[in-house]
Amino acid sequence: MKELSRLMKQMEFIKEIDKLKYIQRKTKLFNSDRHENDAEHSWHLAMMVMVLSEYANAPIDTLKVLKMVLLHDIVEIDAGDTFLYDTTKNHSNTDEELIAAHRIFGILPEDMTKDFIEIWIEFENGETNDAKFAKAIDRLEPILQNLSNQGGTWTEFNVPFDIVYQKIDKIKDGSSFLWDHIDELIQEFRDQA
């Protein structure tokens, strides 16, 4: 049923999410001083899913994982970026983010609101194979950026490596192959530092 009121809601959502391009992350682009924004980050994760999905521990639904990484940070339009190594705020599934999800995905027609919130919650919970892999990719990108930037946020905010490891070892749950490789790269970086 092609209704104009349905399309109006979809168009309103498309405009609203433009704001993700203004949400600045702590991490910087590869070999760069320029901060990354959430829209760029989400695009990069989607490309990484296309390229690296063969390394998932368990078979994944690529379309679902792409949707997860494309929309996972939209809540930050209201809730702001939370730094992974922030010791005072727990990143996952804060009340603020849940309210944001309901407001922003709530702009869409009801069936889509439900669908998008479900995908976002599945990602946040990180329990399914799809969510585990999506989260692994979300962790992986800033590590590669930090390694290309002399430690990047690890160095800038003096994050001890045991804390780094606590935060990133979820990569293992999504892909033990990628984890082994990343672990090796971080060890090399530490040895050189």
Place this chain on the structure above:
Amino acid sequence: MKELSRLMKQMEFIKEIDKLKYIQRKTKLFNSDRHENDAEHSWHLAMMVMVLSEYANAPIDTLKVLKMVLLHDIVEIDAGDTFLYDTTKNHSNTDEELIAAHRIFGILPEDMTKDFIEIWIEFENGETNDAKFAKAIDRLEPILQNLSNQGGTWTEFNVPFDIVYQKIDKIKDGSSFLWDHIDELIQEFRDQA
């Protein structure tokens, strides 16, 4: 077969495409003076595909269309952004872009190079249902941005509306429903100008 040399190529590609975040488009963000870059643009198109796919004229493979919009501009890392209304350079499938596709997608393992180039060429040719819808979405985003920015690039570069219509009526081939809506929005804008 999980080989390290294969992963190295994939990681190299992931780093290389970070450069898309520096490729600035002529169009600006919604209600904004800030230019959009190609990575942000590609992310926004992917979200629009998720939200608007129900309006495709013919059934589409959403995963394929997502891949198309995510990678369609990567060639611009080498070839640069071509302005849709540029009268001296034809946007589609220039030699420069083809060389860029072979260089950049060529960083990947051979099977993936082949796959990515095929997807990109399918998009560029615009003949399949998937490519027609992907191109419609690619045309749609800057129109919405221009309408929110007092005409945006149309006004800035004095593009006559008959030229605008020549360039955007491909939207019809992907979605006549979206085309009818956009046509109405542009007429309204012209009447007010």
